[in-house]
Amino acid sequence: MATIRDVARYAGVSPATVSRVVNGLVGYSLATQKRVEGAILALDYEPDTLARGLKTKQTSVIGVLAPLVSDALASEVMTGVENAARQRGYSVMLGRTGLGSAHVAGYLRTLRTYRSAGVILISAAITPDMRRALGANVPLIAVAIRDQSHFPSIAIDDEQAAYDGTRYLIDLGHRHIGLLAGDPNSVLVNTVRELGYLRAMTDAGLPTVLEQGNSLYDSGPPALRRLLERDPLLTAVFALSDEMGASAVNELQRSGRRVPDDISVLGFDNTRTSQHVYPALSTVSQPLEEMGELAVEHLLSAGNSRSRILLHALVTRGSTAPVPPG
Amino acid sequence: MATIRDVARYAGVSPATVSRVVNGLVGYSLATQKRVEGAILALDYEPDTLARGLKTKQTSVIGVLAPLVSDALASEVMTGVENAARQRGYSVMLGRTGLGSAHVAGYLRTLRTYRSAGVILISAAITPDMRRALGANVPLIAVAIRDQSHFPSIAIDDEQAAYDGTRYLIDLGHRHIGLLAGDPNSVLVNTVRELGYLRAMTDAGLPTVLEQGNSLYDSGPPALRRLLERDPLLTAVFALSDEMGASAVNELQRSGRRVPDDISVLGFDNTRTSQHVYPALSTVSQPLEEMGELAVEHLLSAGNSRSRILLHALVTRGSTAPVPPG
């Protein structure tokens, strides 16, 4: 592997000059620029990231931490992150948060020793010890979760989104609407969504019924069964994640109920999963890929530490319909 | 951030000694070890990865390149990779191959400047220019694809797996079995699988009918419709990816056909997607997470450059059944 000195020697200049043209600084003539560029091409030179990072105290790596690696929601955010990062010449480093906060802190310490340009936390709240583990001067932002404290985040208004989703079902004529909630301990966005559901129902003077899942596919069916036990008159189910929504649709069909004729199902997040089911899941959509892109923009534009709230939207597909007569 | 010199000063030793205890080498007394460890704790010292990498010409990063970031198959492989990497103190860096091989080469060059310990290519074949872009001394391995040339890979025997899948449908009594193929240009594993299907059908003296999709969900329905047009007597469909299988199941229901009573559907890969549909997809399973783990093991144990072929398995769920009478 050629070094900057090799290039310098080949071009008959000093390493400093090579560095300057590589980095697009000023201080050389057009003629030398050409010579240096020729040398770079000839020697297939590529600056060493490590040496550069050591000197400048910054590398082009962005850390991304997601609950699971294979999570559909995180995948879409990561797609946005990867796109935006690549376009700007940054690389992304992957980590997992689902193993407890001690591990997360470990990741952040590693990311710090890599002199990462910033880190993005998906679906997890920033805690003070995370902030500390990362060191004060590398930016950190949470995505798909609204930060309660003063840390920056990019998210939708989950409470209002859940309100609007519930309201949509109410407007379809449903009166008995059950909630498939997520685990409030693992991702506290669930609590906020619950609140939106509760507010919409009480605003409409309707009774609430709620069962806890854990946001993943397998937790849907048992929670759904409990829900139906508690209120057999249910004509609609609002699942706080698409995975639970999808498994609800499948479970209902398995038990002989028709979706949406007998019972409507509404999902949340608008991940790919919502389309992998028949009938396709109506869902409350958040712009996940865009969130990822905005997150890297945020990290790389030092000035703004402002949080952003993006707009949610209702996407209606086959799994919801007006309440059946009778 | 404390440096090794700070620790040395605090402990009253030289930086060299600190380095030795940090790296678990020999050459210091128990007493100094204790003192150094105390200093490390007191100053919250963490060795700088960049400086270390610059000196040793190696970092603990493993590159992982997947077709799409949000791909279900890749997600599972990546889960395995991330697990194995983390356990060994390595970090994983993410890239995308779906943008053409020029981009891939770019990623590999980047990875090289990071002095990555090795890179894993998911669902894509290694080409000589990739090998070149990465530099000769960093290991590279393909996963979930059987390499045709001499590059190492970890995969199942796709031809035989497709053969076995087809054979399974034949053994259920099906005679008219259509194939939902993937794009042979994007991922050439598809070609091999096609071959397995063709061999099984001709071995059984059955007519073959095949339509091309692109492995993703949306390509399933149109390909399926073409398939049914060409052979309206179809009682089974073998999809070469779970996504196409899932969309086939959904599309069949949409068009009023019952799965598996009227028509059976068999998927491939056993990703999460295969369970997100009702009835759940029978599928040819490959041990994706294990493949990921083995891949990092391979990279880190310098000696073996041997390829490995893992066992596939048939997992039967609700989407397949014996051929309907008549």
Add this chain to the structure above:
DNA sequence: TGGGGTTACGCAAACGTTTACTAAACGAGC
């Protein structure tokens, strides 16, 4: 043609490690 201002470029130190080399200290055997 000479002087001031600008431009082009090189020198060398620094970033935080690792590691060959060297030297001091120590213990043991005679």
Add this chain to the structure above:
DNA sequence: GCTCGTTTAGTAAACGTTTGCGTAACCCCA
């Protein structure tokens, strides 16, 4: 008590960059 071998420890160079500082060369105008 001397020598020798081993253990413990320090010195300094090197890894491949970037960048502040200094200086030679150049340009323009009086």
